[in-house]
Amino acid sequence: MEKNASNVQKKQNNKGWFDWLYTDIAIDLGTANTLIYSRGEGIVLNEPSIVALNMQNEPVATGHEARLMHEKTHKNIRTVRPLRDGVIADFEVAEQMIRGMIDKVKMKWYSSTRQMVVCVPSGITEVERRAVRDSAEHAGAKSVHLVDEPMAAAIGIGLNVHEPIGNMIVDVGGGTTEIAVIALSGIVFAQSVRLGGDELNDDIINYFRRNHNLLIGERTAEKIKCEIGSAAPLDEELEMDTKGRDLVNGVPRTRHVTSKDVREAISESVNTIVESITKSLEQTPPELSADILDRGILLTGGGAKLKNLDKLIRETTDLPVHIAEDPLTAVVRGTGAILEDLEYYRTVIN
């Protein structure tokens, strides 16, 4: 077990009065969700990565409140998701979002952010890294450290990343799927596929449009995916009713949908994720392959919750596949553990 898991608890109990003047935070700035870990506190925020702006482009809501407005706005308000495919697509709004989220978790009005650890997809360019760093600095951080998402996920699920043992992490997020083999505090091999849960939602929207002449929104697609979506056949198939707008006569309609329909809708994207994993296995050095054979593949990220995704990967690769405990928070827990002991983790941050 990673030594830091117990350290985090110990340090949480050791918060001195001086620390209240500052907020040191770790952020999992995700395409779908942003999570913040505060030093000595643990996870203090977990909200959708979305901002509602007025006509003057000033934020009127961030996170949960903005999500409630999404796809229900009028001409004076628009909602923006500033991240696409795991990277910042709209810098200005991203900064406003980070600032808004930090404001929500500040303990005291006068506290300022001293250290900030932010995780980023392993495949992003130097320019994209710079953009994240700049946004974090503009949002008030005095010192910014970046960590690759799969590394943070590995630490978050309690692996000792310093060991000379290979671990394969697959983090299926909203915008990206990160596949990485980690050993000796470094990423031996990484592939970042710009495809995640958002794409599956789009697949479901397109499926309804093509096959049922029904227009459904992003939130409805997400609900369908989470409730009855699956990567491989279920022991007991599921079904539900869904509402949308009939594309032929323009009126609201209810349609019945089964888990088999949804599986068909998302199958191409799911297969692309699984193929990327098999390709990554082919490129893993043999000694590390042996470790992966023993330890299996570790699934994290919200996409790991897609029913039977683990089963499909297991059947395709013939390897053990484990879903991390609470996969949606693995990355921020790891980023938080790094924040709690920057010295111990100095080799994994930059």
Ligand SMILES: Nc1ncnc2c1ncn2[C@@H]1O[C@H](COP(=O)(O)OP(=O)(O)OP(=O)(O)O)[C@@H](O)[C@H]1O
């Ligand atoms: N039960 C579920 N079944 C299927 N997908 C789910 C489930 N729960 C959450 N998800 C999906 O997980 C994704 C969000 O995961 P996560 O918060 O790890 O991503 P992120 O960190 O925001 O994205 P990225 O890492 O790509 O920037 C969303 O696409 C969401 O729809």
